[in-house]
Amino acid sequence: MSVESVCSNPSKGHKIIDGRCGYCEIEKNDMFRAKQKANGLIGSKKIMMTKKLLSSVRPLSSEETIIQIVEDLTLEKMPFKMTKKQKAEKDTNEFTLFDDVTKHIIVKGSDNRILIHSVPSSPEIEFILVFVEKVWEKVWRAYSNIPPENGNRGFYWVLHICCWRKYSDVPFMSAHFQLHNSIIKEFIRVMKPICNYIEALLKEYFPEEFSILNAIKLPNECFKPGGIYPGFAMNKEVGTIPHIDSGDLKHGLCAVISFGEFVGGDLCMFETKTVFPFLRGQIIIFRSTNLHHWNKQYTGNRNSIVLFCDNNVQTWSNGTAPCLTKGKTHRRKRKR
Numbered sequence: 001m002s003v004e005s006v007c008s009n010p011s012k013g014h015k016i017i018d019g020r021c022g023y024c025e026i027e028k029n030d031m032f033r034a035k036q037k038a039n040g041l042i043g044s045k046k047i048m049m050t051k052k053l054l055s056s057v058r059p060l061s062s063e064e065t066i067i068q069i070v071e072d073l074t075l076e077k078m079p080f081k082m083t084k085k086q087k088a089e090k091d092t093n094e095f096t097l098f099d100d101v102t103k104h105i106i107v108k109g110s111d112n113r114i115l116i117h118s119v120p121s122s123p124e125i126e127f128i129l130v131f132v133e134k135v136w137e138k139v140w141r142a143y144s145n146i147p148p149e150n151g152n153r154g155f156y157w158v159l160h161i162c163c164w165r166k167y168s169d170v171p172f173m174s175a176h177f178q179l180h181n182s183i184i185k186e187f188i189r190v191m192k193p194i195c196n197y198i199e200a201l202l203k204e205y206f207p208e209e210f211s212i213l214n215a216i217k218l219p220n221e222c223f224k225p226g227g228i229y230p231g232f233a234m235n236k237e238v239g240t241i242p243h244i245d246s247g248d249l250k251h252g253l254c255a256v257i258s259f260g261e262f263v264g265g266d267l268c269m270f271e272t273k274t275v276f277p278f279l280r281g282q283i284i285i286f287r288s289t290n291l292h293h294w295n296k297q298y299t300g301n302r303n304s305i306v307l308f309c310d311n312n313v314q315t316w317s318n319g320t321a322p323c324l325t326k327g328k329t330h331r332r333k334r335k336r
Contacts, residue, residue: 046128050193053124057200065104068096070272073109075251078271078290079244086270087242090294095273097266101282106205107272115272115291117205121281125197129259129281131190136303139187140236142180154294156238161188162231163222165312165321171222174231187234188225191305195227198255198283198307202228206285209253213309216317229255229307238304239265239295245288249309254288256307257281262300269293 098105098118105118139159148157159176161184177184202210213228226232248254258265259280267278270292276284278295286293288308295302315321 046131046193049124049127050196053122053128053193053197054200056122056124057197057204059204060104065106066098066100067106067108068274069108069110069112070115071110073115073271074111075109075113075115075287075290078287079292080271082242082270082292090242090268090296092268092275092296095268095275097275097277099277101277101279105276107269107274114206116269116274116276116284116286117201118276119201119283119285121279121283125194125257125281125283128190128193132187132194133259135183135187135190136234139180139183139234142183143176146176152241153243154238154240156240157236158238159234160231161225161234162308162310163218163224163313164231164310165316166310169316169321171218171230171310171313171316173222177225184225191232192227194257194305195229195232195307198257198285199228201255201283201285202253206253212249212252212314216309216314218313218317226307230309230313231307233306233308235304235306238302239298240293242268242270242292242294244290244292245308247311248288249311249314250289251287252289252309252311252314253285254306254308255283255285256304257283258302258304260301260303262298262302264296264298264300265302266296267293268296 102120104120105116106114107116109115140157143159146157146159148155160174161177162174163171164174165171199210202213210228216224216230218224218230222230224230245254256267256278258278262280265278267276267284268274269276269286272291275296278284289311312321
């Protein structure tokens with residue numbers, strides 16, 4: 001025999017039969033279907049925005065670009081020696097400021113090779129960044145005990161989500177990736193449209209470097225979290241001091257996208273004597289092993305993601321890698 005009573009939800013007054021309110025169950029299912037529909041619409045829009053973003057990569061017209069050629073400057077001549085005084089003063093009074101953030105800005109050396117390419121933000125990138133920032137917060141809650149970096153790049157928090165070869169003969173996935181594997185994989189998924197966009201930019205404007213990155217093979221247990229790049233760094237509250245990324249791929253490119261709510265943080269390059277306003281959603285691709293770079297001071301909450309390739313991973317892939325573990329053991333023996 002069925003037992004009947006009144007639904008405990010004061011706004012409903014439905015009847016409960018055998019411990020369940022049929023009306024509330026129906027409404028709950030309707031809400032679930034509505035949420036699924038909303039997620040589907042968001043998913044469709046993300047696909048549309050990603051396709052639009054990728055279709056925007058094409059040969060650039062003269063109206064869309066600002067090109068500067070630096071005389072008597074080649075990759076082989078860089079990096080210059082930057083003195084302690086120059087690093088401390090960070091004087092940019094004689095630097096060229098590219099303040100038009102609506103155009104592609106390309107800086108070339110005298111050998112016509114691109115040294116820096118600044119790519120403007122777009123509504124598509126802004127849309128994707130909304131999802132990136134939501135998962136970003138989840139990631140940093142999971143990694144709240146990570147201490148800040150305070151070395152030759154400055155003071156900020158960083159997670160290395162990558163395949164690299166630090167003191168190892170074979171590439172491996174970084175400790176930061178392995179620590180909270182599931183949440184990091186979620187972040188990699190939301191970053192995929194931006195990584196694909198950067199990959200398309202490299203293929204169009206840096207075909208030689210694209211081929212080198214594309215040819216990198218990794219061990220079976222490894223993969224490339226940054227699309228064509230073996231990894232990326234998640235920089236929180238970041239403002240760097242003058243440095244070069246000596247461990248990155250030689251003459252290679254890193255790609256940086258900034259986001260957050262901030263004012264300032266312009267990116268400065270010593271060898272080319274250039275300054276780039278670095279706004280939310282903007283992407284700057286540059287030769288990180290050849291150019292001393294740093295940020296001007298900023299206010300607010302400034303974050304960035306840097307796609308990079310560890311030089312030791314590339315040399316392992318093409319068979320020219322030195323044995324790192326033997327070198328480390330040898331150094332230990334000498335200390336004894």
